[in-house]
Amino acid sequence: TQLLEQSPQFLSIQEGENLTVYCNSSSVFSSLQWYRQEPGEGPVLLVTVVTGGEVKKLKRLTFQFGDARKDSSLHITAAQTGDTGLYLCAGYTGTASKLTFGTGTRLQVTL
């Protein structure tokens, strides 16, 4: 079973601060996805990264896929209260339907 470890598990910061969430595995993934989940709702896809070393930006969010395709990071610049939620990474090995989710990072942004 592939394991995706996320760190930190919990993060509480003030609005305007920067933060980075990490997603690490000993397994190689053909692609990696990041999701955000708000209370009482299902996860919503933010981005998919496919190529080793790839960097994708989504407004204030920057996603990077490690060169070896075993790890990824999510960096948020100038966090806002609307960024509050559970962030999940998920790795795909290329075998049909096999998406492995990380343990999650719960982010709280306060005024």
Place this chain on the structure above:
Amino acid sequence: NAGVTQTPKFQVLKTGQSMTLQCAQDMNHEYMSWYRQDPGMGLRLIHYSVGAGITDQGEVPNGYNVSRSTTEDFPLRLLSAAPSQTSVYFCASSYSAFLSSGNTIYFGEGSWLTVV
């Protein structure tokens, strides 16, 4: 524009009871799946289906059954509920089973199940 619809939203069961969690999607997606979400463990795949009439086991299938008689529906059955099945259950669908870039997985809003 319903997307993925799950019912019920909340359910309390007694140990040993059976029940079915319903999942329906209106996007004509071939791939559907069920996950459970427990604190500190992310989402774990229970069962999945790559098309009508085809189902397969995921990471944690024990105690659950599924069927896929139509493209739209993918119910999850708990045959004899146990307290260990207390969890939040999510149904998901996507256009294709090959989860590459450009193929988005859509999740339902979740079903909160408590087994006492």
